[in-house]
């Protein structure tokens with residue numbers, strides 16, 4: 325698995341590399357599935373990376389996320405796929421490394437110049453920060469914390485269908501935490517805004533990095549307190565209370581939404 329730690333610049337041929345091109349993960353058909361590239365193989369097959377960012381240690385080896393040129397991709401030698409398509413298909417460890425890699429690469433690409441004085445930036449702090457060469461202003465990777473909440477009422481769970489949803493399932497409610505807001509307050513506000521009810525007894529469940537593009541999902545349970553459904557028409561198409569044996573299709577357990585739902589139903593007597 326990936327150990328997130330400071331890793332400096334390296335050019336060791338055994339360095340591990342998670343490769344991307346135009347937002348898609350790039351794997352080699354010559355390598356065992358789920359293994360990162362080694363630097364020597366990557367350079368031989370795909371050339372020097374266009375961008376390279378340290379992301380930690382993979383099985384003790386320095387590990388990097390790299391952007392490679394699409395010109396070198398060969399459909400016979402290489403597999404490309406978007407990150408979402410890997411969810412649940414590769415191990416959690418590999419998915420986490422790809423997820424961290426794509427976020428660190430887009431951060432590097434989007435902050436080549438200082439937001440304060442427009443000077444050029446360079447990596448500092450073992451790859452954890454970008455600092456402006458001119459004014460010294462530092463910029464760290466941006467995470468967007470979100471709450472995701474399973475609201476319960478006795479043995480039933482609130483599940484909602486989002487407007488314009490691509491997937492045909494009902495899920496828990498979720499939304500971004502506002503600046504200055506606690507996660508617990510965000511839970512109550514999101515539920516009120518999306519379905520019009522009040523909740524109480526908000527309690528933490530667990531978290532999941534969700535790199536689409538840079539969320540950190542904080543999962544909670546909350547109990548129904550009061551109110552009738554009043555759906556936010558632009559966000560929620562349908563919502564209802566569902567029991568263990570009578571619910572619509574739900575998200576896969578690879579997502580924290582699926583975990584929240586399944587865990588609640590599993591714990592019922």
Ligand SMILES: [Zn+2]
Nearest residue numbers: 438441456459
């Ligand atoms: Zn600057």
